[in-house]
Amino acid sequence: MGRLRRRIAELMRVAYYSPMAPSRSGIADYSALLLPALREHVDVVVAEQGRRAPAADVALYHIGNDPDAHGWIVDALEKRPGVVVLHEYVLHHLIAGITIGRGNGRGYLDAMERELGVAGRLLGLGVLDNLLPLLWETQPERFPLSGVVLDRARGLIVHSAYVGERAREAGYTGRIWPIPHPAWPMPEIETATDVAGDPLIGCFGFLNMNKRIPQLLEAFAAFRRSRPGARLLLAGAAGERFDVGRRLERLGLTEGVERLDYVPEERMWALMAACDVLVNLRYPTMGETSGSVIRAMSLGKPLIVSDVGAFSELPDDAVLKVPVDEHEVPVLEAALGFAAEHGVVLGAAARGH
Structure with a gap:
């Protein structure tokens, strides 16, 4: 088995899409934890924003709800479908950022229509015409807009049964791998002494x-x-x-x-x-x-x-x-x-x- 795993590692190359340090992102911290362990099993090349997509056998996309941190990753996913690590199910803020935020109101309407049909498109028009409040600020959980990502995912990695169930409810039929969130190894910690309370x-x-x-x-x-x-x-x-x-x-x-x-x-x-x-x-x-x-x-x-x-x-x-x-x-x-x-x-x- 050990020889087989080494052979797979020699053959498989993974393009890894994620925010990385110094990004102020919890997913950047997560990737700093995960990458060393992942590299023990496969050849990993980290994709960089603004650079040419790396050649690889499979692409692994880490998707969260922040358009600044993940917009470029969704762009890459749209060009090349792959395996998605879905860190959050509700992606309304992300989708609004890469559509309305880029002057593409039609893209936002398409995402809303995919979610709720004609009613979704009408709600989207209300947002664009300033007749309704910004839905990603007031009711994002009602309109997750995760379908934009699910449509391009060749497989999903989730860290909870909850997210996997929501994806199935949304009509996703591909493979779903539930994998527990990794735990950080305990670092050597000097407890902060400049904060105190009882408790x-x-x-x-x-x-x-x-x-x-x-x-x-x-x-x-x-x-x-x-x-x-x-x-x-x-x-x-x-x-x-x-x-x-x-x-x-x-x-x-x-x-x-x-x-x-x-x-x-x-x-x-x-x-x-x-x-x-x-x-x-x-x-x-x-x-x-x-x-x-x-x-x-x-x-x-x-x-x-x-x-x-x-x-x-x-x-x-x-x-x-x-x-x-x-x-x-x-x-x-x-x-x-x-x-x-x-x-x-x-x-x-x-x-x-």
Whole structure:
């Protein structure tokens, strides 16, 4: 078997399309983790934006929802179908960026029509004529627009059953390979000493409404009434229309919350190691598997997630799951307290998974 694998590696060449460092992309971090392991099995050549497509036996395309990071990869996929690693099921922002963002309104209408027929085209016209709000900002989960990518995929690699099921529901009939998201090997970490709290609660990644930051802030404000020494660390760039500072002022949290912008990989590990509890909420979900969740579990930290999508597939004994309903804020407040009190047990279960 070992000889056969070596022979396959000698024969097969893979063109690898992905954002790469120094791109501020979670998928760039993912590729930095995956590539060394992949190269042990096949010959890999990394495609570069703006350069000629490399000659290869198969092309592997990593697709996420950011048009700046993935637009050029979709362009390459349209020219040469291949295997797609679908990191997120909802791709509305991506498709809008490579159609409307490039002055190609007709391309956006075609994508909407493929999704919903004539009704989709009419909705798209409403967006183009400024009669409707931008759907990729207000209701992306209702109109995923992933069909543009699925139509060109010769096979799909997914990191959750949720994404695979959504692809089948959308009519995809090709091969689907469910493969667990890789876990980072534990680096040598010097725990950050410039952040502290009793307890210190951390939330990492791009901050927007989908990350349930308003609900987290409300729950933390209530939690802090009984634990005045608690602090919340929010680390990550914020969406353009998401004013974190104003929300902190309204809730009286300016002294209880520390805001950091984008942090590089090494710094992120150090900050996460300093936290007593980590929170990664999501709704609506775009079908993503969170790298921050994988890191938190690798560190053996108690973790709180939303009970939706791929997050629901995590073991019940390894994470605390908060339902997204009218009780979300009080349940989240209780989860913060439980995680702070039982961190050792929860963290050990997370690391074991």
